[in-house]
Amino acid sequence: MNTSALLGVKLSVLVILVYILVAIFGPIIANEKPLYCHVEGDVTFPFLEKTLTKADDESCVLACIPYGPQTTNINGHASLSPGSYPTHGSGKIHWLGTDKLGRDTAAGLIHGTRISLMIGVVSVIFTFFVGTSLGMAAAYYSVKGLKINILQYITLIIAITLGGFYFIFEWIYSGLIVAVWIALLMLFILGILYFIFDKTFKKAPKYRINPDQILMKIITWRKSFPGIFLLLALTGVFVIPSVWNIIFIITVLGWTEFARHARAETLAIMEENYITTARILGFSDVRILISHVLPNIMPTLVVLICFSVSGAILAESTISFLGIGLPVETVTWGKMMASGRDMQQWWLVVFPGIAIMLIIMSLNTIANHFLQKNRTNQ
Amino acid sequence: MIQFFLKKLIFLIPTVLVVIITAFFLSKLIPGDHAESMLILQGLQPEASNYNREFQKIYLKEGLDKPLFYFSVLPHFYHDNVHSILDNQDRYLIQKWQSEKYHSKNIMEVLHARQILISKIEKDTSKKFTHVLKNLQFENDVKQLIRWCDTLQLYPTAFKDDVKNFKSALSSMDATRVTWYFPKFVWHGAENQFHHWAISVLKGDLGQSVKDGRQVSQKINKAIRWTLLLALLSTSIALMISIPTGLYSGYYSNTWIAKGTHFFWLVLYSIPVFWLASLLILYTTSDRYGSWLHIFPAPGIWYVPDDQSMWKTIIKNSQQLVLPVICMVANDIAQISTIVRNNTQEQKSKTYILMARAKGLTEASILVKHILPNVLLPLITIAGGRLASGLAGALIIEVIFNIPGMGRLMYDSILGSDWNVVFGILIVLSVVTILFLTITEILYAWANPKINQKMQVS
Numbered sequence: 001m002n003t004s005a006l007l008g009v010k011l012s013v014l015v016i017l018v019y020i021l022v023a024i025f026g027p028i029i030a031n032e033k034p035l036y037c038h039v040e041g042d043v044t045f046p047f048l049e050k051t052l053t054k055a056d057d058e059s060c061v062l063a064c065i066p067y068g069p070q071t072t073n074i075n076g077h078a079s080l081s082p083g084s085y086p087t088h089g090s091g092k093i094h095w096l097g098t099d100k101l102g103r104d105t106a107a108g109l110i111h112g113t114r115i116s117l118m119i120g121v122v123s124v125i126f127t128f129f130v131g132t133s134l135g136m137a138a139a140y141y142s143v144k145g146l147k148i149n150i151l152q153y154i155t156l157i158i159a160i161t162l163g164g165f166y167f168i169f170e171w172i173y174s175g176l177i178v179a180v181w182i183a184l185l186m187l188f189i190l191g192i193l194y195f196i197f198d199k200t201f202k203k204a205p206k207y208r209i210n211p212d213q214i215l216m217k218i219i220t221w222r223k224s225f226p227g228i229f230l231l232l233a234l235t236g237v238f239v240i241p242s243v244w245n246i247i248f249i250i251t252v253l254g255w256t257e258f259a260r261h262a263r264a265e266t267l268a269i270m271e272e273n274y275i276t277t278a279r280i281l282g283f284s285d286v287r288i289l290i291s292h293v294l295p296n297i298m299p300t301l302v303v304l305i306c307f308s309v310s311g312a313i314l315a316e317s318t319i320s321f322l323g324i325g326l327p328v329e330t331v332t333w334g335k336m337m338a339s340g341r342d343m344q345q346w347w348l349v350v351f352p353g354i355a356i357m358l359i360i361m362s363l364n365t366i367a368n369h370f371l372q373k374n375r376t377n378q
Numbered sequence: 379m380i381q382f383f384l385k386k387l388i389f390l391i392p393t394v395l396v397v398i399i400t401a402f403f404l405s406k407l408i409p410g411d412h413a414e415s416m417l418i419l420q421g422l423q424p425e426a427s428n429y430n431r432e433f434q435k436i437y438l439k440e441g442l443d444k445p446l447f448y449f450s451v452l453p454h455f456y457h458d459n460v461h462s463i464l465d466n467q468d469r470y471l472i473q474k475w476q477s478e479k480y481h482s483k484n485i486m487e488v489l490h491a492r493q494i495l496i497s498k499i500e501k502d503t504s505k506k507f508t509h510v511l512k513n514l515q516f517e518n519d520v521k522q523l524i525r526w527c528d529t530l531q532l533y534p535t536a537f538k539d540d541v542k543n544f545k546s547a548l549s550s551m552d553a554t555r556v557t558w559y560f561p562k563f564v565w566h567g568a569e570n571q572f573h574h575w576a577i578s579v580l581k582g583d584l585g586q587s588v589k590d591g592r593q594v595s596q597k598i599n600k601a602i603r604w605t606l607l608l609a610l611l612s613t614s615i616a617l618m619i620s621i622p623t624g625l626y627s628g629y630y631s632n633t634w635i636a637k638g639t640h641f642f643w644l645v646l647y648s649i650p651v652f653w654l655a656s657l658l659i660l661y662t663t664s665d666r667y668g669s670w671l672h673i674f675p676a677p678g679i680w681y682v683p684d685d686q687s688m689w690k691t692i693i694k695n696s697q698q699l700v701l702p703v704i705c706m707v708a709n710d711i712a713q714i715s716t717i718v719r720n721n722t723q724e725q726k727s728k729t730y731i732l733m734a735r736a737k738g739l740t741e742a743s744i745l746v747k748h749i750l751p752n753v754l755l756p757l758i759t760i761a762g763g764r765l766a767s768g769l770a771g772a773l774i775i776e777v778i779f780n781i782p783g784m785g786r787l788m789y790d791s792i793l794g795s796d797w798n799v800v801f802g803i804l805i806v807l808s809v810v811t812i813l814f815l816t817i818t819e820i821l822y823a824w825a826n827p828k829i830n831q832k833m834q835v836s
Contacts, residue, residue: 229807340656
């Protein structure tokens with residue numbers, strides 16, 4: 001490993017740490033409300049309160065950027081270039097300028113970091129769990145061979161149909177949380193019946209089912225849809241735009257990628273001696289999958305995680321650039337860029353672009369680093 | 379070979395079917411009423427006196443009264459097919475009350491009593507009860523309706539009995555709420571919305587745009603040429619640039635030029651396409667930042683007259699096509715060239731290269747005759763994939779540069795809630811993507827001697 005490449009990786013890690021810190025401490029760095037006030041013996045922290053309290057500047061400590069991402073002020077603040085003071089009245093400097101409604105670009109960038117990182121990280125956590133577990137299980141059972149008797153088959157089908165049915169209608173009647181509990185209860189009953197049938201009908205004829213084929217079919221179907229078009233069509237389904245919808249859609253569209261890689265890697269290591277040994281020793285399937293298979297396929301998945309986070313951030317900024325799917329009042333990098341492009345204000349195009357590029361480049365560099373490392377290890 | 383070809387084609391059928399089913403159910407999940415949009419297209423306002431009659435006419439004509447699919451699985455107390463209820467408000471009420479666990483049989487009785495009461499009040503000539511009528515038409519809370527009946531009963535009116543009937547139906551419905559429910563399987567047969575829709579889609583009829591009344595297939599036919607043109611142009615240019623650079627930087631991987639280009643591609647790869655496009659438009663299409671930067675024409679609105687041929691438009695707007703192609707190529711180059719570079723590096727360390735060197739071949743002939751064919755083979759798959767994703771990738775470029783392709787059409791249709799067009803595009807593009815991927819697979823099998831010979835033997 002040469003030093004310049006290592007330096008690049010270190011820089012990338014630093015950049016990502018800075019982004020995470022900015023995302024966490026965003027409301028403290030950029031806020032229109034003062035951070036700390038000492039008025040007539042009372043110590044208050046106005047930035048924690050919902051209402052905007054008027055306090056004179058001398059007794060208060062202001063945030064570094066004393067503007068909120070959504071505060072509009074047309075009077076004297078509109079369309080300022082970077083590093084200029086408001087033309088009317090008193091006010092602090094706008095380091096990166098303002099848009100045509102007087103919103104501060106720097107505050108918007110910091111707020112956009114929160115949204116982008118949240119979408120990137122949360123959606124990848126979901127896709128990772130769903131995709132990896134399904135992919136691993138499919139590959140494991142296709143090698144091991146999953147044979148169940150006729151009674152188990154029937155319980156499986158009934159449990160899936162009834163579970164799906166009650167899940168959907170309980171969701172309508174009593175909300176998602178009850179629905180999830182119902183589904184878990186169904187799974188529990190299925191597990192018990194499965195176990196009982198397995199022990200009591202040992203001599204019954206068994207039939208082979210192959211979960212791997214089903215998974216591969218789903219992956220082919222997902223691949224036949226052009227990604228961004230399906231993403232945009234799906235955003236139309238939701239009446240009220242929200243960040244969680246975007247996370248949900250990215251999860252639904254993205255889990256197959258994790259499943260594909262997890263499956264391929266699991267298939268590759270299933271022939272290894274340590275898996276065979278673990279199976280001979282009679283370890284349970286769950287134990288083998290979690291403590292023997294998962295750690296060994298993790299290096300490949302780490303690469304995929306980095307690429308997926310950058311992909312999710314890119315998808316979010318693309319659809320917010322198009323102005324679809326996110327609430328109107330949310331300030332994101334893509335939206336700022338779109339407004340700057342229309343208004344011909346270069347600072348609104350350049351700064352959010354640099355913000356997107358830096359994080360994507362850092363994630364890609366780290367991913368490439370791990371990729372190289374995996375290659376040399378093999 | 380032909381067997382392989384046919385097998386691939388047969389495997390396409392279930393995939394296309396899944397695409398059609400997905401598109402259908404997505405289009406049914408979209409909030410909003412298709413019949414209503416059609417009426418707006420005809421210029422009929424909701425205030426018009428014949429609105430309800432026209433609505434039901436269109437509703438029946440579009441087949442919206444049929445069940446959605448071949449079968450349905452519903453809780454046992456649900457109505458078999460709520461779509462068959464023609465009145466808009468009635469349909470809304472039954473859907474709402476069913477989700478509040480009222481039995482559909484009771485709901486139908488209430489709706490019947492409600493209908494009678496409304497017609498009685500409407501016939502009342504004194505016009506004293508117009509506000510009562512409004513209340514009755516738009517109230518959907520059961521408790522509120524019962525309370526409201528109680529007050530109405532206090533007045534001596536001509537329709538006192540009907541109010542009483544309505545109230546008794548309401549309270550009996552309220553008293554027998556369902557607590558336990560179990561699934562009910564209803565078979566509808568071929569007379570359903572999906573069946574009719576799928577058949578018309580397979581015939582090539584994707585419906586009517588609710589914005590301008592034109593056929594969706596006609597609109598897509600016009601738009602897809604531009605998207606295909608952009609995808610083909612950008613992929614071929616990207617291949618032309620990235621294969622030589624990738625080969626060079628893979629073969630001579632320790633030179634500064636190779637390292638420099640690799641780093642440059644890495645940076646280029648991280649630049650979002652829409653940012654590159656915005657920057658290029660901002661700086662190179664106007665005199666704003668110096669006249670020497672004004673290289674390209676400003677992206678204007680492309681108006682393509684119906685009778686004008688495509689080639690004429692292309693020639694007329696060829697200058698406008700330069701920037702979008704640059705943006706699309708920039709993203710492709712980075713990816714393809716990195717793959718070519720990695721493959722070349724891998725091939726370089728193989729023993730057949732050592733053999734070729736030992737025979738005394740020149741470096742150039744090793745690169746062209748021995749490494750290139752081995753690198754080009756996996757590139758078939760990559761190029762096919764890029765072409766397919768280029769169709770999708772063109773969306774944002776088309777939106778930014780105002781090119782009248784599929785992406786632009788999709789974007790405008792989503793903003794205008796023209797869902798027929800949106801799902802038409804989704805189906806057409808999915809089918810094109812599937813075709814591209816399959817053709818790539820077949821080409822790969824044909825070009826790869828390892829697979830080809832195996833197939834000819836067997």
